[in-house]
Amino acid sequence: MSDSAPVFYTADTEQVCCCLCGDAGRPVYDLPPYGVRRCSNCTLVFVSPRLQSMALSRFYDQVDYFEGGVYGDQSRFSPAMVLQRVWTAGRLGRIAKARNGRRPTGQRLLEFGSGYGLFLGAARDAGYQVQGVELSRPAVQVSVKQGLDVYCGQLVDAPLTGPYDVICGWDTLEHVPDPLAVLRRIRELVADDGTVALSTPYFSSLPSRLLGQRWWTLKPAEHIWHYTPYTLRLLAASADLVVTTMIRSPVSPANLTRLDSLVVLLRPARRK
Numbered sequence: 001m002s003d004s005a006p007v008f009y010t011a012d013t014e015q016v017c018c019c020l021c022g023d024a025g026r027p028v029y030d031l032p033p034y035g036v037r038r039c040s041n042c043t044l045v046f047v048s049p050r051l052q053s054m055a056l057s058r059f060y061d062q063v064d065y066f067e068g069g070v071y072g073d074q075s076r077f078s079p080a081m082v083l084q085r086v087w088t089a090g091r092l093g094r095i096a097k098a099r100n101g102r103r104p105t106g107q108r109l110l111e112f113g114s115g116y117g118l119f120l121g122a123a124r125d126a127g128y129q130v131q132g133v134e135l136s137r138p139a140v141q142v143s144v145k146q147g148l149d150v151y152c153g154q155l156v157d158a159p160l161t162g163p164y165d166v167i168c169g170w171d172t173l174e175h176v177p178d179p180l181a182v183l184r185r186i187r188e189l190v191a192d193d194g195t196v197a198l199s200t201p202y203f204s205s206l207p208s209r210l211l212g213q214r215w216w217t218l219k220p221a222e223h224i225w226h227y228t229p230y231t232l233r234l235l236a237a238s239a240d241l242v243v244t245t246m247i248r249s250p251v252s253p254a255n256l257t258r259l260d261s262l263v264v265l266l267r268p269a270r271r272k
């Protein structure tokens with residue numbers, strides 16, 4: 001984060017409970033003005049106190065939010081951009097496999113948290129009809145300039161009409177105010193034979209367990225929910241979704257080099 005990153009105080013924060021159980025949780029780490037807590041019922045980890053939504057919007061509107069703006073200029077060479085392209089290709093391949101090789105041409109794909117539109121552009125090139133949702137205004141402006149259809153705001157507020165064949169969110173579910181509401185909205189929007197694909201850091205990963213509160217992905221201002229394979233399955237089930245594939249390997253192209261992240265494919269649990 002740059003020197004221009006906003007500073008937040010206790011007045012910008014709010015207390016929250018587990019989105020599944022309503023439990024206030026027990027403290028795991030104390031990182032003023034934030035706290036990391038674990039639900040005493042389902043074990044889901046969440047940040048409370050956390051930034052209120054107004055403060056959060058200010059945070060994502062920083063032009064350099066996405067790794068110092070590196071993803072804004074896609075013509076510039078950078079190792080981070082090369083890795084993004086490997087993940088994008090790996091993830092499109094995984095989605096195609098989950099869909100039994102059905103051709104993307106004409107299928108509808110929605111990405112929530114579409115950032116600067118790198119994945120969305122690649123999905124469009126692959127033949128999907130794409131739409132995005134993104135909270136960061138500078139990122140939406142870059143996407144729109146590339147001719148992408150992106151709504152600026154939260155998924156639960158976006159005026160979308162399903163069904164979508166594919167809905168994906170890369171490193172987004174840990175940022176949203178209410179992940180259960182997001183997954184339930186996804187279930188409403190995805191086709192009965194559709195595919196949902198997510199990636200997210202996980203709290204039970206080796207780096208998290210070894211490094212504790214020094215884990216580089218803890219970032220309590222922005223990562224406000226922390227999952228494990230168990231709590232992610234639980235959350236999905238509460239939204240009527242079933243996990244079909246869970247990739248933890250850092251050598252899988254969809255998750256290359258990432259020791260602390262999961263790539264997850266899901267499908268509707270039953271027809272509506």
Ligand SMILES: [Zn+2]
Pocket residue numbers: 018019020021022023039040041042043044
């Ligand atoms: Zn809970």
